[in-house]
Amino acid sequence: MKPGISTEPFQDKAFDRDLRDYLSKNGVNLIEISDYHAHWSYTDLHWFKEMGHHLKATGIEVNSVHSHIEDPKNGLALSTTDNDAAKDTINAYKQVVDCLYELGRPILVTHDIDMPDAGKGEIDWVQIMNTLAEIEYKGDFIFEVITNDLVSSFQQTFKDLNSSLKQPA
Numbered sequence: 001m002k003p004g005i006s007t008e009p010f011q012d013k014a015f016d017r018d019l020r021d022y023l024s025k026n027g028v029n030l031i032e033i034s035d036y037h038a039h040w041s042y043t044d045l046h047w048f049k050e051m052g053h054h055l056k057a058t059g060i061e062v063n064s065v066h067s068h069i070e071d072p073k074n075g076l077a078l079s080t081t082d083n084d085a086a087k088d089t090i091n092a093y094k095q096v097v098d099c100l101y102e103l104g105r106p107i108l109v110t111h112d113i114d115m116p117d118a119g120k121g122e123i124d125w126v127q128i129m130n131t132l133a134e135i136e137y138k139g140d141f142i143f144e145v146i147t148n149d150l151v152s153s154f155q156q157t158f159k160d161l162n163s164s165l166k167q168p169a
Helices: 017-025 045-058 083-101 126-136 159-165
Strands: 028-035 061-066 108-113 142-144 155-157
Touching: 017 045, 045 061, 045 083, 083 108, 083 126, 126 142, 126 159, 155 159
Parallel strands: 028 061, 061 108, 108 142
Antiparallel strands: 142 155
């Protein structure tokens, strides 16, 4: 197993060539990219292609990308029951998936933002699983659940999310 790091400590910097070169020159060869970086955008597929080629050239393998596209301000949430918001969430995650394919299909890590406090309210697991199935990611996936009050957490790992969530015919 290779040791790796998260890029989260560098979130105040753009994840550009300079930062990637810095990581490589300091012996980093396995990373989890946190998408908090300045100027990060899942809508720029060309940038992801370039990043994938550059990472490969520097010898850095992308183990995972921790996606934080959900936000109460934009209405995106895996657990939403609002049809329009669910479509928007699925479309946003599909953009993420397209970008991850350019990085060699690393593990996608995400979590739902609309979790009740521990012991209060229910989590609509069926809705979350249905939304995840619609994303159709053909890579490994880690879904974290952390309650709003940060008291409880749960993590589920799927090998090939798309195959894991397919319903038997």
